[in-house]
Amino acid sequence: MSITTKSPILEVNHLKQYFSLKKESLFSPKQTVKAVDDISFKLYPGETLSIVGESGCGKSTTGRSILRLDEPTEGEVLFNGTSMTSLSKKELRNVRGDIQVIFQDPYASLNPRQTIRKMLQEAMSIQKVMPKEQMEARLLELMSLVGLRPEYLERYPHEFSGGQRQRIGIARALCVNPKVIICDEAVSALDVSIQAQIINLLKSMQRDLDLTFLFISHDLSVVRHISDRVIVMYLGTIVEIADKDSLFDSPSHPYTKALLSAIPSIDEQHKKDRIILKGDVPSPIDPPTGCRFHTRCPFATDYCKKEVPALRSLSETHQVACHYAESLLKEEIV
Amino acid sequence: MNKEVVLQVKNLKTHFTTSKGTAKAVDGVDFTLHKGETLGIVGESGCGKSITSLSLLRLIPTPPGKIVEGEILLNNKDIVKMKEEELRKVRGNQISMIFQEPMTSLNPIIPVGEQIAETIRLHQRLPRKPAWQKAVDLLEMVGLPSPEKRAKQEPFQLSGGMRQRVMIAMALACTPEVLIADEPTTALDVTIQAQILELMKDLQKQIGMSIIFITHDLGVVSEVCDQVAVMYAGQIVEHRNAKDLFKTPLHPYTQGLLSSLPNIHENQQELQTIEGSVPSPYDYPVGCRFADRCPHAREICRAEAPDLLETNNAETKVRCFMHTEKWEVIEEKEELVCP
Amino acid sequence: MLLFIAKRLVQIIPVIFGVTLVVFLIMQMVPGDPAAILAGEGASQETIEQYREDLGLNRPVAEQYMSYVSNVFQGDLGNSLKNKQPVLDEILLRLPITMELAFYSILITIVLGLAAGIISAVKPYSIRDVSVMVVALLGISLPSFWLGLLLMYLFSVKLQWLPVAGWDGPLNIILPALTLGVGGAAIVARMTRSSMLDVIGQDYIRTARAKGLKEHFVIYKHALRNALIPVITVVGLQFGSLLGGTVLVESVFAINGLGRMIVDAIRTRDLPMVQGGVLVASLVFVFVNLLVDVLYRAVNKRIDLN
Ligand SMILES: Nc1ncnc2c1ncn2[C@@H]1O[C@H](COP(=O)(O)OP(=O)(O)OP(=O)(O)O)[C@@H](O)[C@H]1O
Numbered sequence: 001m002s003i004t005t006k007s008p009i010l011e012v013n014h015l016k017q018y019f020s021l022k023k024e025s026l027f028s029p030k031q032t033v034k035a036v037d038d039i040s041f042k043l044y045p046g047e048t049l050s051i052v053g054e055s056g057c058g059k060s061t062t063g064r065s066i067l068r069l070d071e072p073t074e075g076e077v078l079f080n081g082t083s084m085t086s087l088s089k090k091e092l093r094n095v096r097g098d099i100q101v102i103f104q105d106p107y108a109s110l111n112p113r114q115t116i117r118k119m120l121q122e123a124m125s126i127q128k129v130m131p132k133e134q135m136e137a138r139l140l141e142l143m144s145l146v147g148l149r150p151e152y153l154e155r156y157p158h159e160f161s162g163g164q165r166q167r168i169g170i171a172r173a174l175c176v177n178p179k180v181i182i183c184d185e186a187v188s189a190l191d192v193s194i195q196a197q198i199i200n201l202l203k204s205m206q207r208d209l210d211l212t213f214l215f216i217s218h219d220l221s222v223v224r225h226i227s228d229r230v231i232v233m234y235l236g237t238i239v240e241i242a243d244k245d246s247l248f249d250s251p252s253h254p255y256t257k258a259l260l261s262a263i264p265s266i267d268e269q270h271k272k273d274r275i276i277l278k279g280d281v282p283s284p285i286d287p288p289t290g291c292r293f294h295t296r297c298p299f300a301t302d303y304c305k306k307e308v309p310a311l312r313s314l315s316e317t318h319q320v321a322c323h324y325a326e327s328l329l330k331e332e333i334v
Numbered sequence: 335m336n337k338e339v340v341l342q343v344k345n346l347k348t349h350f351t352t353s354k355g356t357a358k359a360v361d362g363v364d365f366t367l368h369k370g371e372t373l374g375i376v377g378e379s380g381c382g383k384s385i386t387s388l389s390l391l392r393l394i395p396t397p398p399g400k401i402v403e404g405e406i407l408l409n410n411k412d413i414v415k416m417k418e419e420e421l422r423k424v425r426g427n428q429i430s431m432i433f434q435e436p437m438t439s440l441n442p443i444i445p446v447g448e449q450i451a452e453t454i455r456l457h458q459r460l461p462r463k464p465a466w467q468k469a470v471d472l473l474e475m476v477g478l479p480s481p482e483k484r485a486k487q488e489p490f491q492l493s494g495g496m497r498q499r500v501m502i503a504m505a506l507a508c509t510p511e512v513l514i515a516d517e518p519t520t521a522l523d524v525t526i527q528a529q530i531l532e533l534m535k536d537l538q539k540q541i542g543m544s545i546i547f548i549t550h551d552l553g554v555v556s557e558v559c560d561q562v563a564v565m566y567a568g569q570i571v572e573h574r575n576a577k578d579l580f581k582t583p584l585h586p587y588t589q590g591l592l593s594s595l596p597n598i599h600e601n602q603q604e605l606q607t608i609e610g611s612v613p614s615p616y617d618y619p620v621g622c623r624f625a626d627r628c629p630h631a632r633e634i635c636r637a638e639a640p641d642l643l644e645t646n647n648a649e650t651k652v653r654c655f656m657h658t659e660k661w662e663v664i665e666e667k668e669e670l671v672c673p
Numbered sequence: 674m675l676l677f678i679a680k681r682l683v684q685i686i687p688v689i690f691g692v693t694l695v696v697f698l699i700m701q702m703v704p705g706d707p708a709a710i711l712a713g714e715g716a717s718q719e720t721i722e723q724y725r726e727d728l729g730l731n732r733p734v735a736e737q738y739m740s741y742v743s744n745v746f747q748g749d750l751g752n753s754l755k756n757k758q759p760v761l762d763e764i765l766l767r768l769p770i771t772m773e774l775a776f777y778s779i780l781i782t783i784v785l786g787l788a789a790g791i792i793s794a795v796k797p798y799s800i801r802d803v804s805v806m807v808v809a810l811l812g813i814s815l816p817s818f819w820l821g822l823l824l825m826y827l828f829s830v831k832l833q834w835l836p837v838a839g840w841d842g843p844l845n846i847i848l849p850a851l852t853l854g855v856g857g858a859a860i861v862a863r864m865t866r867s868s869m870l871d872v873i874g875q876d877y878i879r880t881a882r883a884k885g886l887k888e889h890f891v892i893y894k895h896a897l898r899n900a901l902i903p904v905i906t907v908v909g910l911q912f913g914s915l916l917g918g919t920v921l922v923e924s925v926f927a928i929n930g931l932g933r934m935i936v937d938a939i940r941t942r943d944l945p946m947v948q949g950g951v952l953v954a955s956l957v958f959v960f961v962n963l964l965v966d967v968l969y970r971a972v973n974k975r976i977d978l979n
């Protein structure tokens with residue numbers, strides 16, 4: 001798939017999302033959390049783009065800003081070339097139908113007093129996807145699509161297991177015929193055997209329905225399995241974007257390298273040098289100057305402390321934000 | 335092989351009586367822990383890992399839970415039969431525990447140093463000052479930066495990784511013989527998890543304790559454990575040396591578990607799955623508890639429950655008819671019956 | 674912390690203004706003409722007018738309020754219509770009595786409430802727990818004046834252990850303080866119980882047990898202190914209703930406190946007296962709440978962060 005020749009279905013330009021915190025006392029300075037700080041990327045139709053990073057790096061916030069669940073502080077999001085920020089309420093509602101989201105714990109977002117049938121019907125009629133008469137057939141189709149028995153339509157959310165609830169979450173996202181689905185840790189809470197079922201389901205869904213996925217996850221094994229391209233975030237910024245194979249086979253940012261090496265593996269062959277990072281992720285309230293990773297980076301220099309590294313292209317499909325990406329790559333080859 | 339046995343669990347059963355009936359959360363668990371060894375207990379959520387670990391120190395909330403059968407022999411003394419007084423001397427002293435949620439497992443309004451020092455005062459009868467000093471030393475040992483300052487802080491002032499270091503320091507305060515760690519890194523980020531695992535391995539070398547490491551993450555098990563026990567529906571289904579288990583899993587459930595794991599080192603097309611779901615602890619089937627999901631299941635699997643048996647290799651135990659002599663016999667018979 | 678206290682003190686100023694305004698307006702609205710009362714029964718219209726003039730009652734309402742507030746801030750609460758003595762003097766005489774009563778009552782509320790709550794929570798659903806909670810329910814539903822009369826009848830009239838009424842010795846305090854404190858104790862007991870049960874179910878209690886601590890250590894050092902946090906707020910609120918209760922209880926037991934003073938003043942339409950009494954009672958309440966806030970923060974440092 002030659003991605004670059006297509007036009008993006010979703011484009012994020014210089015997105016910033018700041019949250020101001022309540023002041024601690026009258027005289028203390030106002031504090032802002034820079035949850036997402038100037039990120040840009042493009043999502044192409046039919047692909048799965050993943051966002052990975054540690055807790056608090058801004059993955060979910062990015063997703064929420066795209067959906068405009070939070071109003072972005074700065075920057076714009078283009079859906080099929082039109083800016084979402086300029087849309088009226090009504091147009092926004094239409095676009096919301098095109099972009100759906102699946103959360104980590106679908107239980108929290110399912111109304112406990114509604115049967116599955118009621119919930120799906122409501123979602124469909126809000127978006128006016130089809131006349132009433134066709135709904136029944138569509139409901140049955142959806143259920144079989146996500147691998148649930150048709151009689152489950154009459155059940156309530158608490159009567160399902162975690163994996164089944166996730167299938168319901170997927171059915172709800174699919175029922176309005178979306179083009180893009182944002183999966184926020186959609187399989188993270190599931191056991192491996194169930195997780196595998198859901199991942200396979202998502203993949204087959206994508207093939208059959210021509211869906212585009214923005215897949216947010218902290219689990220790099222899952223990400224390798226499901227994505228075409230991967231974004232690595234650290235403290236609200238993008239440190240590396242690459243197609244899956246270059247990212248996993250030749251990670252270029254020191255943080256990506258550490259992240260990959262930290263994953264415990266059952267594979268004897270791959271148990272080699274582990275890069276153990278020092279310390280904790282700094283607070284996004286007052287992030288480090290220059291390169292945000294310099295407090296934990298084994299290669300940091302004085303220059304890194306002062307200059308913010310720009311996101312540069314190493315190749316057509318590989319971008320990285322590190323001053324020394326090229327030389328670090330070479331060093332490893334030697 | 336003739337290593338010293340520290341802890342031996344025999345036919346442990348912990349059941350919960352609720353309005354829905356009896357949940358057999360732990361239903362006949364056997365294992366042996368040797369000195370200096372790390373035993374991993376893995377399995378999917380709800381299979382009874384945490385209840386097993388809590389049972390070892392009799393920390394099950396009673397009611398509704400109760401240890402209904404079995405022995406837990408610590409140096410040949412049965413913990414199940416101990417009096418409260420005796421039990422308290424084991425807790426935090428000979429066996430100590432680390433829990434999954436470092437956020438909620440520390441008392442929110444007591445300085446972390448005091449939470450460690452109180453254990454030291456209790457078990458080692460040290461006065462306040464030296465106990466505090468020892469707590470600070472322990473915090474330093476687990477790699478907490480500026481330990482004197484941190485010791486005086488409450489848990490909310492520490493990050494998740496730091497809190498887990500505090501929990502470890504607390505657990506190691508009295509140099510226990512056995513450390514039980516229930517999902518100690520599940521709530522942490524991978525880079526922090528790597529730090530904590532490294533720390534635990536180092537400390538084990540220094541102190542020489544045995545560890546029971548409970549997790550659902552097979553990757554973590556293969557990083558830190560010598561022996562692995564795989565649990566399914568309240569029982570251990572396979573117990574072996576970690577290297578062998580990951581190379582050639584014997585039980586069909588272990589096989590399914592390993593093959594449904596996405597591999598980070600290569601591209602796969604489709605993931606293997608285990609169809610169906612775990613049986614309810616309120617109502618286990620009569621035969622093999624995995625039979626409904628097992629691709630190899632036969633008639634006998636539904637009729638009889640398999641035991642956890644040693645295979646030809648004495649260090650390997652599996653709960654599956656496939657690895658018994660019965661299997662071959664049956665195979666022949668079945669072929670005779672239905673040609 | 675100091676900053677927090679300073680901030681709360683600053684916040685109190687508008688509250689005090691609010692209180693004076695409300696007290697003032699209520700007194701404007703109650704029926705009855707103070708001038709007429711002062712002049713006495715059968716006084717001529719001119720005399721009444723004269724009194725009205727002296728009291729400034731025919732000036733515009735806003736002006737009356739302004740002068741009232743400025744007087745209040747100079748410590749002048751006006752003179753009693755009845756005996757012409759400064760209201761403040763009378764209040765300063767009565768306030769300590771009421772405060773003493775309130776102190777012992779809240780002490781009963783806290784000690785009795787906490788003890789009952791802990792006893793219940795340690796063995797939930799046991800016979801002990803159920804009986805304590807039934808008693809607590811009774812304590813909440815009993816009206817305090819009725820309880821007061823009951824206690825008086827039992828201990829003073831029947832058994833003759835304690836004096837019936839008055840305020841001359843320590844024995845006099847027992848019955849009124851019990852009457853006032855028991856209702857609050859019941860509420861505190863229920864709150865303590867549910868808060869304790871909640872805390873005992875927390876992970877850190879399991880950690881404490883896993884360390885081998887003795888059960889009473891687990892309960893008192895690890896559970897109780899955390900459980901107290903929400904109880905503090907309830908005690909603060911209880912103090913408010915307790916102040917209200919003094920009005921009744923002081924009347925029942927014939928204690929010359931602030932509450933009884935207000936009741937008497939209302940009956941005789943002694944406006945400045947009522948105003949002053951209510952104002953002072955409100956201020957006491959506001960400061961007690963401040964105290965509770967400070968205490969809450971001291972116990973629960975976490976809220977400093979949010
Ligand atoms: N409404 C909010 N107010 C203040 N801060 C917020 C808010 N929402 C998010 N944040 C902060 O923004 C940062 C990014 O949060 P976000 O939820 O995007 O993280 P994440 O990468 O999804 O993490 P996780 O893996 O834990 O889900 C965090 O530091 C978080 O505390």
Ligand SMILES: Nc1ncnc2c1ncn2[C@@H]1O[C@H](COP(=O)(O)OP(=O)(O)O)[C@@H](O)[C@H]1O
Pocket residue numbers: 350352357358359360377378379380381382383384385386398399615
């Ligand atoms: N208090 C309880 N009441 C009833 N059932 C319980 C209780 N605690 C645990 N269980 C059941 O025991 C089983 C094992 O639980 P647990 O050991 O926590 O699983 P895990 O392997 O995920 O740690 C589960 O099926 C769970 O539902």
Ligand code: SF4
Pocket residue numbers: 253254255291292293294297298299300301304309321322323324325
């Ligand atoms: S810019 Fe410097 S500090 Fe940042 S990742 Fe590269 S080498 Fe490390």
Ligand code: SF4
Pocket residue numbers: 585586587622623624625626628629630631632635640653654655656
């Ligand atoms: S005993 Fe039978 S059903 Fe059970 S795991 Fe073995 S082969 Fe499968």
Ligand SMILES: [Mg+2]
Pocket residue numbers: 059060061184185
């Ligand atoms: Mg998130």
Ligand SMILES: [Mg+2]
Pocket residue numbers: 383384517
């Ligand atoms: Mg568990």
